[in-house]
Amino acid sequence: MPPEAFRMPLVTRSTAYFSLCVCLVLALVLVSPPTALAEQTEIPPEEYAALEALYAALGGEGWTIPWTLPTEHPCPSQQPGAQPDLPGVYCYQDHVVSLNLQANGLSGSIPEAAGDLTHVHTLDLSENGISGEIPSAVGGILALQTLDLRGNQLTGEIPAALGSLTGLTELDLSGNQLSGSIPADLGDLANLQRLFLYNNPLSGPLPASLMGLGLSGFWYDQTDLCEPGDAAFQTWLGGITDLQRTGIICGTQAVSGTVWDDVNRDGVQDDGEAGVAGVTMTLARDAAAAVSTVAAVASGRQVLTDGAGQYRFANVASGAYTVTTTRSLGYLPTGPRSVAITVPAEGDVVVPPLGIALAPVHLHLPLIMR
Numbered sequence: 001m002p003p004e005a006f007r008m009p010l011v012t013r014s015t016a017y018f019s020l021c022v023c024l025v026l027a028l029v030l031v032s033p034p035t036a037l038a039e040q041t042e043i044p045p046e047e048y049a050a051l052e053a054l055y056a057a058l059g060g061e062g063w064t065i066p067w068t069l070p071t072e073h074p075c076p077s078q079q080p081g082a083q084p085d086l087p088g089v090y091c092y093q094d095h096v097v098s099l100n101l102q103a104n105g106l107s108g109s110i111p112e113a114a115g116d117l118t119h120v121h122t123l124d125l126s127e128n129g130i131s132g133e134i135p136s137a138v139g140g141i142l143a144l145q146t147l148d149l150r151g152n153q154l155t156g157e158i159p160a161a162l163g164s165l166t167g168l169t170e171l172d173l174s175g176n177q178l179s180g181s182i183p184a185d186l187g188d189l190a191n192l193q194r195l196f197l198y199n200n201p202l203s204g205p206l207p208a209s210l211m212g213l214g215l216s217g218f219w220y221d222q223t224d225l226c227e228p229g230d231a232a233f234q235t236w237l238g239g240i241t242d243l244q245r246t247g248i249i250c251g252t253q254a255v256s257g258t259v260w261d262d263v264n265r266d267g268v269q270d271d272g273e274a275g276v277a278g279v280t281m282t283l284a285r286d287a288a289a290a291v292s293t294v295a296a297v298a299s300g301r302q303v304l305t306d307g308a309g310q311y312r313f314a315n316v317a318s319g320a321y322t323v324t325t326t327r328s329l330g331y332l333p334t335g336p337r338s339v340a341i342t343v344p345a346e347g348d349v350v351v352p353p354l355g356i357a358l359a360p361v362h363l364h365l366p367l368i369m370r
Contacts, residue, residue, distance in 0.1 A: 053113035064105040095119035103127040115140040127151040136161040160185040172196040203301040217242035224301040226250035251317030257351030262334040275309015286320035331356040
């Protein structure tokens with residue numbers, strides 16, 4: 001074979017220079033950091049930070065329709081067909097004015113930073129899995145006209161700070177686990193037209209301050225809220241077109257009792273058998289005796305026993321009730337779980353002591369065959 005067959009192709013200087021340039025470009029592409037997003041300028045920084053805080057606190061990564069964060073465009077594009085980076089966010093004149101995340105798979109607790117969305121007039125976080133308390137900071141969103149938090153798992157009391165939302169026309173807190181009484185501050189909501197509190201373990205009297213509101217809709221059924229029985233309050237209620245009520249007239253009586261640790265499970269409170277703290281007690285109207293009430297029977301008021309195992313329900317109206325111990329972790333009743341009582345027109349009721357004891361531990365040993 002002639003030597004020419006083994007000759008390598010000639011590499012010219014220009015070819016080598018081109019190859020070197022290609023290698024340098026590839027190296028720059030591989031080692032250069034990604035181009036950073038420009039800082040958004042569509043809304044104030046504190047509003048953008050509040051949106052980021054909401055996304056993080058309410059499990060944004062798991063939302064049915066998630067957001068794209070970070071973004072240079074938090075507000076929807078005006079271009080036809082353009083998809084927003086933050087679905088449910090609406091802006092006007094360089095501010096977020098509406099936030100609608102209804103039924104979007106939200107979970108977690110509402111952050112205090114939500115109060116920085118000071119120009120929002122509609123906040124709809126309904127039909128999600130939000131838990132925890134309503135932060136008082138929401139009372140600082142003074143532009144709010146509609147606040148819809150229904151259908152979540154919110155707990156705690158209704159914050160008095162909501163009374164600062166004087167522009168509010170609709171407040172819907174129904175279908176949660178809110179407890180305690182209605183703050184009198186809600187009577188300051190001069191523009192409120194519709195108030196929905198039903199299906200919550202709320203209790204106590206409706207505050208007289210509500211009579212200053214021109215409500216067209218008021219739902220507080222499926223609670224244990226009671227109505228003042230005076231003529232003025234009843235006349236005000238009668239003027240509300242869309243009314244769903246408990247029909248329970250407030251009383252001045254109290255129902256109290258004790259839950260104790262029945263160590264020997266004999267159903268008798270012996271010396272040394274102390275009260276049990278933290279037991280949930282429920283006071284509910286007797287269904288058979290409440291058929292004449294205006295609306296459905298209340299789901300029941302709940303209180304916890306104190307350090308001495310004592311509990312007390314105040315503002316109880318006359319009528320038939322049941323008092324029930326809710327099964328506590330590790331404890332079982334040693335007698336009846338529920339006691340039927342009748343509250344008279346005058347005078348308090350003391351419920352007989354209710355005993356509970358630690359549930360016996362059953363050991364399941366393996367069967368050893370010979």
